[in-house]
Amino acid sequence: MKLVNSMQKLIYCIVSLLISVSAYAHLGTLVGTVYDQSTNLPLRGVTVQLTGSGKAMLTNELGQYRFDGLVASPYKVELSHVGYKSQVINASIIDDQITTVKTLLATSSVDLSEVVVSSQRPHDQQLISSLDIKLRPIVNSQEILRLVPGLFIGQHAGGGKAEQIFLRGFDLDHGTDIRLTVDGMPVNMVSHAHGQGYADLHFVIPELVEGVDFKKGPYTTDKGNLATAGWVDFRTRTGLDRSFAKLEIGQFNTYRAVAGLDLLGQKGRAKNQSAYLASEYSYSNSYFDNPQHFKRLNVVGKYHGHVSDHTNLTLTGSTFWSKWNHSGQIPDRAIESGVTDWFGSIDPTEGGETSRTNFNAQLVTVTPRNHIIKNQFFYANYNFELYSNFTFFLKDSINGDQIRQKEHRNLFGYNGSYATQANLGQTSWTTTLGAQYRQDITHGTELSHTRNRVEILNQIQLGNVNEINAALYADELVQISSRFTVNAGVRVDYFRSQYEDLLAVSSATPAGTIKRATQAVVSPKLNFYYTFNPQFQLYLNTGKGFHSNDARVVTAQNGPLRRTGEILPGGYGSDLGIIIKPFPKLLFNAAAWYLWLAQEFVYVGDEGVVEPSGRSRRAGIDLSVRYQLTKTLYADIDLNTANPRSLDAEAGQNRLPLAPVFTSTGGLSLQTPYGLSGSLRYRYMANRPANEDNTIVAKGYFVTDMQVNYARHGGAKRNYTVGLSVQNLLNTRWKETQFATESRLKGEAAPVEEIHFTPGTPFFARLSLTYFW
Template identity: 50%
Template sequence: MQDFYIIIALLKARKYRLTNIFLKISLCCLFVCFTLSATAHKISIKGVVYGKNTNTPLSGATVKLLHTPKVSTTDNFGVYIFTDLADGPYELQISYLGYEQSRASVEVNQAAPAKVVTHLATGNLQLSEVAVSAAQDKPLNIISAVDLQMRPIQNSQEILRFIPGLVMAQHAGGGKAEQIFLRGFDIDHGTDINLTADGMPVNMVSHAHGQGYSDLHFLIPETIQAVDFGKGPYQANKGNFATAGYADFRTRTALDRNSIKLEAGRFDNYRAVGMFNLLGPAARQNHQNAYVAAEYLFSNGYFDLPQNLDRLNIFGRYQGIINDKTIINASLSAFRSNWGASGQIPERAVSQGLISRFGAIDSSEGGNTARYNATISLEKMLAHEAVLKNQVYLIKYDFNLYSNFTLFLNDPVNGDEIRQRENRTIYGYQGSYEKELTLLGKPLRSDIGIGLRYDDVNGSELSRTRNRAFVAPAQLGNTNEANAFAYWSETWELSPRLSVNAALRFDQFYFKYRNLLPTDTLAAVLKAKRNRLSPKLNISYALSPTVQVYLNTGQGFHSNDTRVSVLPNAREILPKATGTDLGVTLKPTNRLFVNAALWFLDLEQELVYVGDEGIVEPSGKTRRYGLDFSARYQFTDNLFGDADVNLAKPRARDTEAGAYYIPLAPTATSTGGFTYQSPNKFRGSLRYRYVGDRSANEDYSLTADGYFLLDAVAAYTFKKLEFKLSAENLLNQEWKEAQFETESRLRGEAEGLTEINFTPGTPFFIKAGITYNF
């Protein structure tokens, strides 16, 4: 570990200078792409890939032109093209995660493009199908439905743990969004990761509990088709919060069959899921699909105080394809959840025998929330394969949370319980135009996008309460926040080996806060506006068919709460993040895939609104660098192994000596395991999760304990029935899921004490389920 940090330190200064150089180059590249003439390319092969059971387009399928270095990827229409090929016979290899590979022979003739239609059947992942090329900068950055089946998960939020290096922690009952950690960031509930679902934002700006609050519980896990993810601020179409990375959840466009699932587990855990097609086979043949899914969950949890978690999800989606030129997607969903929580407890309360590890000090913590989504998108294929996409969405959101972090520190009589509440409506639009041309004889892909998000938040409240009864107000106001954006991205394939992407993104923010508890120091209405320009430059080069190197560099940002942004002395309310990734992707054999990257990220001075206290705290400048390493190996056609190791060195800048640690920021994490999948019968996996010890405060005088856990899943299919058994924490380790340096006071104590307050992690948990498919 020490040698690793020495190497990084030697590279750090040089890489930082390179970052600024590449950002300037990106502006020049965009100017060149704009001024030089571009012409339409000549299409030699045009193909479309569908799922066999659903007859829907497969977006992101890999198509290799065998015996050449050319590789293409299907778009949302399932379409791929190869251009400027000489006449003659060619062979195509088509593959997609979770589907069987297919091959097709085609004859190219200059008279007209050769047309190929492929229907892929579902099957197991084969690493031999994964291509390494300059055209694919992240060949395994997709979490597929196959992965989801082989991991023990309780909700969609936990799917984020599949992202290498991402750690999660729940500390206020199963209904609250989890705390997220990635690349040396304590992201809290979403300050530095951009999360979306079917194009709709998940992050909540200026949220009552904290900036960027992201609750994914409104997604039903079985409806998720794939999750696209990336690290760093390098994607032009990812804006606010995309500093440490992003994750884009995509629901199924269609169901291959109906299903009913029933599950039951320890701690009074019960769950039922139903998924049903609404249209018949005739409609499917005409590329019309619609389905509805519903989920109900109840759990008392493993705490001494039953949490009475009660969750209901209803989701409906439609997709229609008209004349192979227009795709209409529409969805509606409704979600509500109620829960109790045991919160965070002081270590001394357990050591003194006042409560058990699973006990509670304040028995009235918990809350309720609801979210309703409506969205419709229209994608139109124009002349010369250009694609125009428009999407509108409407989100209605309610939130009500009771918490007590300091117990009786501030109010020895009533206690320090608080209520955070808001009612929110989000209106949004986003559109994009994509086209592929030829510039100086080389393929040039243009992607231009615009969008607007408007948040109307009413009754954003912070109040003092006792046993959920109102005691006194602390803050109350209405927030209006608008984010208009535009981006322009150009990807130029200078050769089958070399690809260059240059992009610019512009974001404009408008903030307004109406204080419903006016004081002499804070006016009734405050307004502000800010903007941010974010350049990107990404270069990918395939040294050989088995070795690819890439350099990603760019700038991103995360916004601050409106209540911070409107203050007269607010400055860096859109703090800039500047990052660089230098990586390599290796495929030395058909059965081994390796990715490694050195990375670097600087974050500017910022002001942070602390929702639990209603105050503003400066956090200062930070610098992070580290190493990500991932390996995937296929031992046999049915047995896979994988491992991810992630190292980070996060530091605060311009601080006193010895006080430069970033509290709770992970420095060493690792996940991995083995997965077995037989063609139709048995599937199983054994996996581990590891998090190293890390600092709990700025001077490392307190330690947040690490942990090592084992999880497992086994499933067996018999005709139309599937039997599944999943287990978490097989070794029944006593571990702390969430940990904080907190000054708290127990009832009867003369004064507060600062120590680790924690939420215990789940003990051994087992759940059984049965699914009927028809």
């Protein structure tokens, strides 16, 4: 009897399913595309809601959205996007037919009441960054990275060298555990002459940054190597709504000129095409006693258009060159004894030169069945030469300890994915399959002992790196109900590291010896999102990430990494967080997080390199608040705590040097309809240990910046903008980068270990004039 009842229930379920599918087949479909009114280019990430139906989604890369299975009826479609005027349009659905609509959104002032906590694709939503990029326009290259809440930077060389990065209890050096990309193209350089993951973003012109996507932690399937503390993707503008030219002049003989030329104009917009050419030149002597003679040149060209009705093509080419002198790090005792002053130098011959040329091709196809195919091919030619002196006369009391780090690199690769979407009732799922390939080939990766930046005294390392990273991944995003979403994914990465040593170590390992090492790693991800309503979302992110190690280390015969198999040490993390809008003008995002890392990196000051150490764990709390005080005034604050510890050291000796324990940023932003805008901002980093036992402390700082702009209206456009930006408004004396380093000054009998620092920017004002046409 039980068997009969079970069979009856099964038959009933099958019949009900067939009836529902049959009924579904006779329903209608709504397909729409959303464009930016000023550029006529598609807008991605627009929130689209069907009033009263409980259905909502975000537009894809082509600005498209699609609702299937709609009952024949008139509908109201609500469209909203941060920085754009919301619209409500009417659409009539007819059985067995596809209704197509096109919408143009016009830019407007930011209104937090229009921000929706989305239950659709919550794993991809960027509420905080989409607000910040609209309210805090980027005015210099340092501000690019500071758009990530809780991310701090330190400049070693006044603008020439890549910044030192701090995030979530990490001293990331120049990028060891954070993955940086620009339009999907990698920025980090693996097995770099200066350090693993070295990420120089100075080839990006700040005025061309359109958006910043980021996620803290190792929770995103298509982000692989180095994405343990998190990842950041900077999106540059697809097109210009108008041409512009900008001039800046500031203290310390600082000059900058930027121009962007819209090549196709209205004729291109009519065909949904765009092309522009932009260039930047900067010069500054900076605030150091020894003139920096900093020079930077950027040139960028970009084209976006349709290869077919369903395929967009974006081509980007750029070239970048920079050269500078810098004053290096100063030990505390040199200031106290009068050897040099705060902005002085121990070795004034330090400096560097770098260049990078990029080509990036991106193809996005959306098929009639709403399948999304992405293909990206990229290439970069990169050159780097840096002269540093961290220990002065510790090793060589006659010639000094200056070193040269140099390399020539070719980097090329591919990113591809195929995504399909399916629906059944309220349940929908998106399946994404992806493949990635990257190969780095360097020539003459060098570490040498030098004198006065002109004489090579001894070559310490010299060789060629050939490193391959190939990956496959699968990602499933399941919308189980209108409130509950699950994201699960897994990726497999394969590395082949090869190093050709051009220096003879011994008769057993002559010059030209090639060594190889291979390893694969599997990285699973599992994320949950529950959206109670458009004002409240709870989420749990979990996942495994990893960072690769330098090829020169992993290929060393019987080296420590070869013995332990830790060529690709993993990191395991979790975030438990909430997004809340208790009031229409108030947005909270808070998360408690944990990250366990199989291998830590430790900075070794006397060598100027990083070396692998043991296991570590970090835990903390992140809080971001965005509040619209009035129609034109906005406030924001970010609070970040961390408790970083080494797991392989005994108590009292287990601090992680330079890892931040508490940071905060915040400020006020003003945007009026009369052309006046500006901001007043602060950043604070608390004291933190500079060595393992906390006997040497890196002092914290509190610095404020200000920006004021006035834009003149000229008909429908603003003809020009006048701006004043001030870094370190209160002229605080602060140490931007700090290290506990053992060094010896000329004439000293014994070395001393203490804080060595690079002074932070003093009061620094700049005026700018931007003209549009």
